[in-house]
Amino acid sequence: MRPPPHPLSPDDSLPIPALPDSPTSVSLIGGRLSVNFANLAALGGHFSWENLLHFLLLCRIISPERSAQLLALPRSDPSAADALLRKADRLRASLRESFGAIVRREIPHHASVEPINEVLRVTEGHDELVQEQAKWQIEFIAREGGLDWLLAAIARSGADIIAEVGNARLRACANPQCGLFFYDASRTHRRRWCSMARCGNRHKVAAFARRRASQ
Numbered sequence: 001m002r003p004p005p006h007p008l009s010p011d012d013s014l015p016i017p018a019l020p021d022s023p024t025s026v027s028l029i030g031g032r033l034s035v036n037f038a039n040l041a042a043l044g045g046h047f048s049w050e051n052l053l054h055f056l057l058l059c060r061i062i063s064p065e066r067s068a069q070l071l072a073l074p075r076s077d078p079s080a081a082d083a084l085l086r087k088a089d090r091l092r093a094s095l096r097e098s099f100g101a102i103v104r105r106e107i108p109h110h111a112s113v114e115p116i117n118e119v120l121r122v123t124e125g126h127d128e129l130v131q132e133q134a135k136w137q138i139e140f141i142a143r144e145g146g147l148d149w150l151l152a153a154i155a156r157s158g159a160d161i162i163a164e165v166g167n168a169r170l171r172a173c174a175n176p177q178c179g180l181f182f183y184d185a186s187r188t189h190r191r192r193w194c195s196m197a198r199c200g201n202r203h204k205v206a207a208f209a210r211r212r213a214s215q
């Protein structure tokens with residue numbers, strides 16, 4: 001049986017909507033929060049404050065109101081925004097290195113996982129029973145709400161995957177040019193592509209053309 005989701009991984013159990021191929025859909029096809037975050041690097045280009053907020057909004061880590069507030073942070077507190085952006089970038093690189101090692105059937109290095117631990121360390125708090133309508137739920141209450149918290153769920157999701165026994169569900173897309181990771185939650189565990197729209201269909205079309213040419 002699947003354990004209940006940890007409060008620091010709020011979006012990991014959400015179904016991934018099928019979307020057409022776009023930077024937005026690419027940031028959701030990994031199937032897990034940390035995998036989606038690691039995949040942002042494969043899109044290329046500069047990782048900006050706006051990119052980070054857009055991702056956090058897309059994954060429902062922040063509300064549209066919070067996103068609008070944070071958008072102004074580089075002007076009101078440039079050093080705080082810069083520190084968080086650099087931490088996010090280190091976390092992203094750390095996840096890519098660790099996931100890369102896992103799909104090669106290697107053990108991730110200490111140095112690769114350290115930025116993940118760095119974020120996990122700030123997430124002190126406790127569980128508490130909270131009444132939600134007619135039932136009680138266990139909710140995680142943070143000791144303090146610093147900016148580092150914005151990365152906590154991503155780090156926790158990455159830690160869950162790295163610590164998973166066997167690591168059999170994490171894969172790299174079968175298209176060697178793609179560079180995206182995904183978490184195979186399919187029943188048969190035979191998913192090969194980051195998505196059919198992005199890589200699977202292209203492969204099918206190419207294979208079809210090859211068959212036609214050889215006839």
Ligand SMILES: [Zn+2]
Nearest residue numbers: 173178194199
């Ligand atoms: Zn792909």
